[in-house]
Every structure is written in structure tokens, then in C-alpha cells.
Amino acid sequence: MAPAIALRGVAKRFPGYTALEDITLDIPAGRFLSIVGPSGCGKSTLLNMTAGLSRPSEGAIEIFGEELAGINRRASYMFQQEALLPWKTVRENIQLGLTFRGREGRAAAEQAAAWIHRVGLDGFAASYPYQLSGGMRKRVSMAQCWIVEPEMVLMDEPFAALDVHTRLRMQSEILALWTGSGKTVVFVTHDLEEAISLSDEVVVLSAGPASGMIGRYAVDLPRPRPLIDIKTEPRFVELYRAIWSDLRGEVLKSYERNRA
Ligand SMILES: Nc1ncnc2c1ncn2[C@@H]1O[C@H](COP(=O)(O)OP(=O)(O)OP(=O)(O)O)[C@@H](O)[C@H]1O
Ligand SMILES: [Mg+2]
Structure with missing residues (x-):
């Protein structure tokens, strides 16, 4: 079977600046893959291209073996910046993806209600984004992404702005949504x-x-993973050390360049 996503020698150049060069990567269907790298290295640029919002300057992206030529309709994208519509309620925001696909009426409303429940927002269906906490708004975004049953989900630093406890909860929730x-x-x-x-x-x-x-590292920690304790497991620490030895130098380089 063709990989869900295949990047083939992808480069991205902006006027006067080359962001990415020669990225080749196969992502098999069903995989949970993370991309790490220092600020400004091109992570969002890579997701934008995978979502079909911008084109590679060189190389190609294939989605299940077909070259991506427009918007990637098989993907949902959770943007780095917040993207809820402030004038719509939680229910309306969550239902948006269905509305865009022409799915309205009772079935769509029931589906939205099920997702509101699933992401723990019962009682907030009629609230507006400004009435929610940061963590709650992230849940709305998550439901927005998953309600349309995409084959792939692209998430750009979804939990970066959250406090450590809310973050842990959201991480568990994302694993629960993805598992199986x-x-x-x-x-x-x-x-x-x-x-x-x-x-x-x-x-x-x-x-x-x-x-x-x-670098490319397989994470061979067993699932399901108890996120609250996983960071002290010997295998976790070993993986962390190995990957950090790659990442550390890049973070320092990026820091030096930004200072220069
Ligand atoms: N539309 C654009 N025009 C010109 N340069 C751009 C454009 N978009 C991104 N860049 C540049 O490309 C580089 C990569 O940007 P990108 O936003 O992908 O980084 P990132 O890894 O997501 O960073 P962060 O971790 O801070 O979100 C940056 O140097 C940025 O300034
Ligand atoms: Mg980014």
C-alpha cells in the first residue's frame, strides 16, 4: 500500500530565503509521527505544503500514491494560530467542517453533540470562544478536526500555549482519539x-x-502509554538522550543565528 504521505525531495524557497531543502519522508497510514526542530526551521511550512495550502518549490508530495495538486482533502489541519470563529458558538464551530461538506440537519447536529461530549464541553455548546479557557478552545479545535473523519490529521504545536496539567490531559485525549x-x-x-x-x-x-x-527515530515504547509516568521510564530517558544529542546542536545554532 502507498504511504499516506510521501515527501519526495521537497524544497521550499521564499524570496531571498530557502526554508527547506531536500526533504524525503514516507509516512505509512496509521502512524503517529512527530516533527521537532528549532523555531523557524520550517515545521509549519512543511505542514502547510502537506495540507496543500502552499506548493513545494522543488520535489513533490504524494498522498496515498497520488501527487498532491490542490488542497489535501483527506487531511484536517489544526493550525498553530487559533482559528475558531469568534462570532460562532462552540456547537457551530464544531459543526463547521460538516457544514462545509454540505452536511446539515439533524444527523449533523447529533454528531456535533456527540463530539461536544467527547471533548468534555457539555454545558458549553452555546458559549462563544471568548467565554472559554485556552484548553477548552483547543478542545473545540480538536473536535473541529476530528468530526469530519479525516484520514490524516496535521497538528501544529497544538498544546504549546497550555499549562502543564491541561497539556497532559490534552495529550491523553489526543492519544485516545487516535488509538484504533x-x-x-x-x-x-x-x-x-x-x-x-x-x-x-x-x-x-x-x-x-x-x-x-x-534524524529519524522509532519510538518503541509499548502502548497504551501512561503519559503521567512515562518520562521516568528507562527506555524513554534513553530515547530522549539519543534524540536530544541531535536536536541540541540545532537549537544552539538557531539561537546563535537569531542573535547574530
Ligand atoms: N510566506 C513566507 N514568506 C517568507 N518567508 C517565510 C514565509 N513563511 C515562512 N517563512 C520563513 O521560513 C522559515 C520557516 O518558517 P516556519 O513558520 O515554517 O517555521 P517553524 O519551524 O514553524 O517555526 P516555529 O517553531 O517558530 O513555529 C522562517 O525563517 C520564516 O521566516
Ligand atoms: Mg511553526
């Missing part, structure tokens, strides 16, 4: 601990300009 779903997840994060805890595989990007893939 067969969906492919590409998860971008700055946080190596988060990447290891959640993923089957972690990909490390180098500091820009012209970032490339410098």
Missing part, C-alpha cells in the same frame, strides 16, 4: 518529551536556512 482510529497523524512540536510520549516515530529537522532531516 487508523488515522495518520503528523504532529509538530518544540517539545521533545511531548514528541516521544505520543509518537511512533520522531523526525528531527536542522536549523534553517535550508533545513533538512537530520
Whole structure:
């Protein structure tokens, strides 16, 4: 079977700046893959191209063996920046994806209600985004993404702005949604601990300009994973050390370049 996502020699150049160079990566269907790398290395750029919102300057992206030429309709995208519509309620925001696909009426409303429940927002269906906490807004975004039953979910630092406890809950929730779903997840994060805890595989990007893939690590921790305790397990620590030895240098480089 063709991989869910295949990047083939992908480069991305902006006027006067090469963000990514020669990225080649197969992501099999059903895999939970994380991308880590220093700020500005091109993680969001890579997701934007996979979502079909921008085109590679070189190379190609294939989705289940077919070259991506427009929007990737088999993917849902949870943006790095918040993307809820402030003038719509929680229920309306969650139902949006269905509405766009022409699914309205009672079945759609019932589905939205089920998702409101699933993400723990019972009692907030009629609230507006400004009436919710940051964690609750992230839950709305998650439901928005998953309600349309996409084959792949692209998530860009979804939990970066949350406090450590809310974050742990959201991480558990995302694993619960993904487990057994067969969906492919590409998860971008700055946080190596988060990447290891959640993923089957972690990909490390180098500091820009012209970032490339410098490492690919299989995470062989058993599932289901008790996230609250996983960070002290010997295998976790071993993986962390190995990946950090790659990532550390890139973070320092990026820090030096930004200072220069
Ligand atoms: N539309 C654009 N025009 C010009 N340069 C861009 C554009 N989009 C991104 N870049 C540049 O490409 C590089 C990669 O940006 P990108 O947003 O993908 O980084 P990132 O890894 O997601 O960073 P962060 O971790 O801070 O979110 C940056 O140097 C950025 O300034
Ligand atoms: Mg980004």
C-alpha cells in the first residue's frame, strides 16, 4: 500500500530565503509521527505544503500514491494560530467542517453533540470562544478536526500555549482519539518529551536556512502509554538522550543565528 504521505525531495524557497531543502519522508497510514526542530526551521511550512495550502518549490508530495495538486482533502489541519470563529458558538464551530461538506440537519447536529461530549464541553455548546479557557478552545479545535473523519490529521504545536496539567490531559485525549482510529497523524512540536510520549516515530529537522532531516527515530515504547509516568521510564530517558544529542546542536545554532 502507498504511504499516506510521501515527501519526495521537497524544497521550499521564499524570496531571498530557502526554508527547506531536500526533504524525503514516507509516512505509512496509521502512524503517529512527530516533527521537532528549532523555531523557524520550517515545521509549519512543511505542514502547510502537506495540507496543500502552499506548493513545494522543488520535489513533490504524494498522498496515498497520488501527487498532491490542490488542497489535501483527506487531511484536517489544526493550525498553530487559533482559528475558531469568534462570532460562532462552540456547537457551530464544531459543526463547521460538516457544514462545509454540505452536511446539515439533524444527523449533523447529533454528531456535533456527540463530539461536544467527547471533548468534555457539555454545558458549553452555546458559549462563544471568548467565554472559554485556552484548553477548552483547543478542545473545540480538536473536535473541529476530528468530526469530519479525516484520514490524516496535521497538528501544529497544538498544546504549546497550555499549562502543564491541561497539556497532559490534552495529550491523553489526543492519544485516545487516535488509538484504533487508523488515522495518520503528523504532529509538530518544540517539545521533545511531548514528541516521544505520543509518537511512533520522531523526525528531527536542522536549523534553517535550508533545513533538512537530520534524524529519524522509532519510538518503541509499548502502548497504551501512561503519559503521567512515562518520562521516568528507562527506555524513554534513553530515547530522549539519543534524540536530544541531535536536536541540541540545532537549537544552539538557531539561537546563535537569531542573535547574530
Ligand atoms: N510566506 C513566507 N514568506 C517568507 N518567508 C517565510 C514565509 N513563511 C515562512 N517563512 C520563513 O521560513 C522559515 C520557516 O518558517 P516556519 O513558520 O515554517 O517555521 P517553524 O519551524 O514553524 O517555526 P516555529 O517553531 O517558530 O513555529 C522562517 O525563517 C520564516 O521566516
Ligand atoms: Mg511553526
